[in-house]
Amino acid sequence: MSIFVNKNTRLLVQGITGKEGQFHTRQCVAYGTQVVAGVTPGKAGQKMDDVPVFNTVRDAVKATGANCSMIFVPPPFAADAIMEAADADIDLIVAITEGIPVMDMMRVKNFLSGRKSRLIGPNCPGIITPGECKIGIMPGPTHKPGGPIGVVSRSGTLTYEVVHQLTQQGIGQTTCIGIGGDPVNGTNFIDCLDAFQKDPQTSGIVMVGEIGGTAEEEAAAFIQQHVTKPVIGFIAGLTAPPGRRMGHAGAIISGSSGTGQGKIAAMKACGITVCENLGTLGELCVSVFGK
Amino acid sequence: MKIHEYQAKELFKKYAIPIPEGNVAFGVEEAQAAAEKLGAYPVVVKAQIHAGGRGKGGGVKLAQSKADVATVAGQILGMNLVTHQTGPEGRLVKKVLVEQGLNIQKELYLSIIPDRATAKVVIIASEAGGMDIETVAANTPEKIIKVYINPLVGIQAYHCREVAYGLHLAAEVIKPFTALLSRLYALFMAYDCSLVEINPLVITAEQNVIALDAKVNFDDNALFRHKDILAYRDLDEENPLEIDASRFNLNYIALDGNVGNMVNGAGLAMATMDIIKQAGASPANFLDVGGGANAEMVENGFRIILSDKNVKGILINIFGGILRCDVLAEGVVQAARKTGINVPVVVRMEGTNVEEGRRILRESGLNLITAVDLKDAAQKVATIVRG
Numbered sequence: 001m002s003i004f005v006n007k008n009t010r011l012l013v014q015g016i017t018g019k020e021g022q023f024h025t026r027q028c029v030a031y032g033t034q035v036v037a038g039v040t041p042g043k044a045g046q047k048m049d050d051v052p053v054f055n056t057v058r059d060a061v062k063a064t065g066a067n068c069s070m071i072f073v074p075p076p077f078a079a080d081a082i083m084e085a086a087d088a089d090i091d092l093i094v095a096i097t098e099g100i101p102v103m104d105m106m107r108v109k110n111f112l113s114g115r116k117s118r119l120i121g122p123n124c125p126g127i128i129t130p131g132e133c134k135i136g137i138m139p140g141p142t143h144k145p146g147g148p149i150g151v152v153s154r155s156g157t158l159t160y161e162v163v164h165q166l167t168q169q170g171i172g173q174t175t176c177i178g179i180g181g182d183p184v185n186g187t188n189f190i191d192c193l194d195a196f197q198k199d200p201q202t203s204g205i206v207m208v209g210e211i212g213g214t215a216e217e218e219a220a221a222f223i224q225q226h227v228t229k230p231v232i233g234f235i236a237g238l239t240a241p242p243g244r245r246m247g248h249a250g251a252i253i254s255g256s257s258g259t260g261q262g263k264i265a266a267m268k269a270c271g272i273t274v275c276e277n278l279g280t281l282g283e284l285c286v287s288v289f290g291k
Numbered sequence: 292m293k294i295h296e297y298q299a300k301e302l303f304k305k306y307a308i309p310i311p312e313g314n315v316a317f318g319v320e321e322a323q324a325a326a327e328k329l330g331a332y333p334v335v336v337k338a339q340i341h342a343g344g345r346g347k348g349g350g351v352k353l354a355q356s357k358a359d360v361a362t363v364a365g366q367i368l369g370m371n372l373v374t375h376q377t378g379p380e381g382r383l384v385k386k387v388l389v390e391q392g393l394n395i396q397k398e399l400y401l402s403i404i405p406d407r408a409t410a411k412v413v414i415i416a417s418e419a420g421g422m423d424i425e426t427v428a429a430n431t432p433e434k435i436i437k438v439y440i441n442p443l444v445g446i447q448a449y450h451c452r453e454v455a456y457g458l459h460l461a462a463e464v465i466k467p468f469t470a471l472l473s474r475l476y477a478l479f480m481a482y483d484c485s486l487v488e489i490n491p492l493v494i495t496a497e498q499n500v501i502a503l504d505a506k507v508n509f510d511d512n513a514l515f516r517h518k519d520i521l522a523y524r525d526l527d528e529e530n531p532l533e534i535d536a537s538r539f540n541l542n543y544i545a546l547d548g549n550v551g552n553m554v555n556g557a558g559l560a561m562a563t564m565d566i567i568k569q570a571g572a573s574p575a576n577f578l579d580v581g582g583g584a585n586a587e588m589v590e591n592g593f594r595i596i597l598s599d600k601n602v603k604g605i606l607i608n609i610f611g612g613i614l615r616c617d618v619l620a621e622g623v624v625q626a627a628r629k630t631g632i633n634v635p636v637v638v639r640m641e642g643t644n645v646e647e648g649r650r651i652l653r654e655s656g657l658n659l660i661t662a663v664d665l666k667d668a669a670q671k672v673a674t675i676v677r678g
Contacts, residue, residue, distance in 0.1 A: 076515060101513035102405050103442065103483050109410035110443045125612070137582070139612045139643050155558025156582070157610040161665065164610070164641060181557060183407035210558055213407050237561040239568045240577070243376070247542045247557025247579040249512060250407065255425045277569050278562045279666025
């Protein structure tokens with residue numbers, strides 16, 4: 001088992017003919033993901049390797065039965081691409097694009113409300129169910145198939161680090177999700193925690209947060225009430241100065257809100273085991289989850 | 292991106308949001324001329340820097356005559372203004388805004404920001420104007436009004452009424468206030484702002500509603516569609532190393548420690564800073580070279596880290612994903628040869644093409660210290676800077 005994606009997921013790629021779209025589509029195919037279609041306006045009828053390209057998402061869905069979209073469209077056009085996918089009733093939309101204006105994402109988020117599509121990202125590495133399907137830009141071999149741990153994170157390379165430490169300890173993963181580093185995103189911590197709690201193969205969860213916003217505090221309250229599986233939390237940015245955006249558009253301490261110290265305190269108060277030194281995360285996972 | 296008060300007021304003027312008469316000046320004589328042009332005293336002389344708390348720091352002063360303007364402008368121009376937002380090092384004041392004095396009857400607070408949790412635009416208002424809004428929110432939350440707007444629908448008349456009546460405004464200022472608020476919302480949306488704030492928004496004895504202050508920040512991700520705003524950028528307000536880094540698409544923030552570090556990815560970069568601190572040292576910077584870094588970017592990253600004279604050691608932490616370890620290694624070797632790195636460098640690499648990357652470093656003949664994992668890397672670099 002896994003959450004959101006598995007070996008039956010039928011992927012289409014928006015922006016498949018661009019440099020990044022091409023490169024990562026090939027990586028996903030090599031990992032075993034079923035890539036059934038690509039979309040680039042004006043390039044219908046062409047093929048990217050063996051993948052047929054369509055003008056619109058609706059055409060691609062009709063012809064191939066795609067139920068998931070991975071988006072590599074550049075920032076000025078990414079919001080439009082997400083809304084197009086949602087309007088074609090794609091189940092899961094994974095937006096990799098970094099640098100989408102906040103106002104565009106606020107419009108997208110309100111547009112999605114009441115629709116069936118789930119959005120992951122933007123500004124994220126994507127989602128992977130190790131051994132079954134990779135939808136995103138993460139390095140496949142770092143992951144270990146078979147579970148039993150679920151990983152959810154606001155970061156990219158920091159997630160790889162976390163997964164690497166799990167794998168080094170011989171601990172596999174059910175599904176790993178990067179929810180993205182932007183202030184306004186689709187799927188949040190709580191959605192993933194809820195899904196991991198309900199997934200019978202997941203026996204523990206690692207949650208990787210960072211400074212800015214209140215998502216970690218809300219997730220901690222949810223865990224206390226609804227999650228019975230052990231959760232290990234980590235927060236990046238304890239040494240970040242207030243008022244500065246630390247790379248991610250969402251990673252900023254505003255006044256007294258969004259500090260790492262506040263998030264760690266909230267997590268501890270809700271009974272979550274907090275990893276305070278990233279160098280020891282793997283060992284902590286062994287002691288909490290077992291091998 | 293931040294801009295100055297006088298620039299924000301130019302935008303206000305464009306949107307017919309009432310502001311005091313005033314002019315910007317770069318020298319004492321110009322300040323006097325600006326005051327004379329206003330035609331009446333007192334005038335207010337306000338330091339223009341990208342930080343709040345200017346009044347308390349001595350950067351805003353009243354002048355009763357032309358001679359008085361020379362005195363206060365002389366004090367403010369060239370001063371190193373320290374406020375709670377500048378840090379202890381302060382900011383050099385290079386320009387002042389000279390404005391007409393007003394008969395203030397009431398001071399209000401008004402701002403518009405995007406609310407990340409609800410994905411709505413939120414208007415925040417308070418009768419407790421002229422004070423730090425965080426303090427007001429903490430001590431007297433009942434004095435804060437919040438009205439949420441769905442950006443797909445936009446601001447409606449009732450939103451404005453809710454704010455106006457919530458502020459207990461007198462009947463004759465309701466109309467000018469609601470007009471101002473809907474124009475402010477239009478400005479916020481038109482320019483992809485991350486904040487517009489008027490603190491204080493004043494009601495004068497003559498019952499005019501006027502933006503005494505103006506603060507406008509912009510979403511950096513949206514600047515590609517606001518080329519006119521880019522002209523407002525003031526490089527004097529930015530750290531020279533950060534300006535240099537931005538030219539190479541490097542995400543660099545200067546800090547006050549002595550361990551330089553270069554990392555791919557913002558989250559991992561923050562976590563690397565944290566672990567340096569936990570190992571007993573202190574990070575000199577945040578530097579995210581990003582996923583698509585090439586050898587040239589790595590080289591420039593090195594050069595920028597090394598131009599910070601406090602740096603006594605460097606930690607490179609790369610988790611190869613899109614950025615392959617061999618590309619990173621080549622960049623490091625190139626940079627070391629060109630810039631002649633004179634401090635110890637600890638390298639920790641993992642992920643895509645890591646074996647090839649390690650081989651390149653090993654065979655380079657350079658004196659690089661390799662680390663087996665993150666903990667090892669942090670301890671090694673901390674030991675080095677402790678001497």
